[in-house]
Amino acid sequence: MEYFLQQLINGITLGAIYGLIAIGYTMVYGIIGMINFAHGEIYMLGAFISLIAYLITTTIGGGSVAIGLLVALAVTMVFTALWGWAVERIAYRPLRGAPKLAPLISAIGMSIVLQNFTQISQGARVKPLPPVIKGGVTLMQSEHFTVSLSYLQIAIVLLTVALMAAFTWVITRTPLGRAQRATEQDMKMAALLGVNVDRVVSTTFVIGAALAAVAGLMVTLYYGVIDFYIGFLAGIKAFTAAVLGGIGSLPGAMLGGLLIGLIEALWSGYFSIEYKDVAAFSILVLVLLFRPTGLLGRPEVEKI
């Protein structure tokens, strides 16, 4: 029981991180119908930028952790969002209206470029960061096992929930969100009605990248090690999460992220840690077999 609870806590933390990345995938897919393969790399850039920003601010600011983290969070979101914007502008926008596979290949190319760019500019070695937020609360204690909830885990989950709330508010209540939803439903019609489609798509990429940046910062703090290759697997899993929840659906992305995180944590807790990626993908296949549009996805109606 204690063990299960601990895995549950770990899984939810992991799921929050995946969910934040998954939102970027699901939004971009919803609006322009492409798999943004470079999104995992954007998250990786976020992790690197946050590490750099944190180290610089603590050096200048005299080592205050709280200020360092807050500044790093803001700086990371801004710069990573800029990267996300630039990737869309360079590699995807010229391909709007091109055959369906063209943006996908361009995205894969972009992902290779970003990965190798980071490897060259920051070195291939793993970058370690000693724990920044220490301590936690002990929830339950038995003879064999102690269930603990670290402050970092609390912070990650709270921040994710806050971001989700803010994000949902933006999408459902603001003019920007309305334009976004309109573009998602019908790009051409939205353009005819005076929505600046290009700007909406850019904003989508910017928001997605900013959320991925937060995930990058969280992972840097949570695992304490990053390298230029982390974007690939996290990207695939987040995309899996998006598909699992029903691609194009925002609550679905969150739910999918949470599920993937839980599956991974429970699987590695109870079965084997080597096959945890296999477990996530197998669940995906099973879900798609019975609900081909994901858990919360709308069934696709095909008109002739």
Next chain:
Amino acid sequence: MAATRSITWRGALTDAFVGGLVAAALALPMLGFRLVDSALALSVGFRLDWVLWAALVVFAGRLALNLLRMTGGLPDLRLGERLSARMGNTRHWASWAMIGFATVLPFLPFSDRSLVDKATMVLIYVMLGWGLNIVVGLAGLLDLGFVAFYAVGAYSYALLSTTFGWSFWVCLPLAGLFAAGFGVALGFPVLRLRGDYLAIVTLGFGEIIRVILQNWQDLTGGPAGISGIPRPTLFGLPFLARAPEGGQTFAEFFGLKFSGDHRVIFLYFVILMLALLTNLFTLRIRRLPVGRAWEALREDEIACRSLGLNPTTIKLSAFATGAMFAGFAGSFFATRQGFISPESFTFIESAVILAIVVLGGMGSQVGVVLAALLLVGLPEWFRELQQYRMLAFGGAMVLIMLWRPSGLLSSRSPTISLGGGK
């Protein structure tokens, strides 16, 4: 698109300036600072001059591009279209010329061992590209895990030959069959899915296969892989310096002086033959009912269904056929390397093969060759540049896509069409 807008000097300069500014902002965190890991802790180094350089490079590049546009001197972007239009008449010729050139390549005066080796590598990708072309180009199924079947082929040959001592020529068809079997087994549950769902599931399968190869120590040797995989023989004649007892080597049989080049050239011809076989198969099957059904399915699934075709079986056959050729290519890869490990079957391979198919122009056989030369051949030459190689590779993928969104040679229309068609 470019020539219609008139651009003023002022506009060009502002645009370039903004470009430079953005580049500086992008470069600031990633190039301007560098993470230095020393023994004590991680620290940050500065190299802000790099940011300046990045900004200047982008500024100059952007300005040059704008000026070219202003003077109308931008190279004609429709070069490829004209090329493929003209190729229409000469395509037949061109392909024969290419086959002829490929046949004599090892004997040309300027070719040496490394060239033939590189050509072999390119041909493996040509073959894989042609195999995937059946799935993606003809049947229109997006497969992001093609490397899984390549891996199955490679491992089945490696295991069969090291365990039972069977020869390459016995194992080759078996490896193809295994891969096709995997294609059916994996494809059966997922082929109901459409488009991008299929893509992510195939990607997942690719990763699953790799993880299994990596962790099933008893069978696959884990991350260490399998080594000592036997080399192929020519009707039982091995390419060795000295024959095993009671046998003859290739060099002895033909009265040649032994040379390591013989094996390299032999391998080259094996893969050339296998690749041409794939090509011939594809060209022929396009005209058979099943091939026509693939193309019809790609064009319109609903129409197919209403005409009584069963989409699942058709998709499955395309999936299995593509997988079979990947299996052949895989067992060739295993016998050429003599050593395989899960390292060789990562997602990036799937991406490269898919890129070859899409860059070539989906469904175009000659396009696949061109794209493979461009994507695999060129980087092989620049192997010395090591880390910049993959950077250039990814950049090339993006640039080619921007330049020719429908591939180097434009996508082919269905082989057969009603009224006014070919």
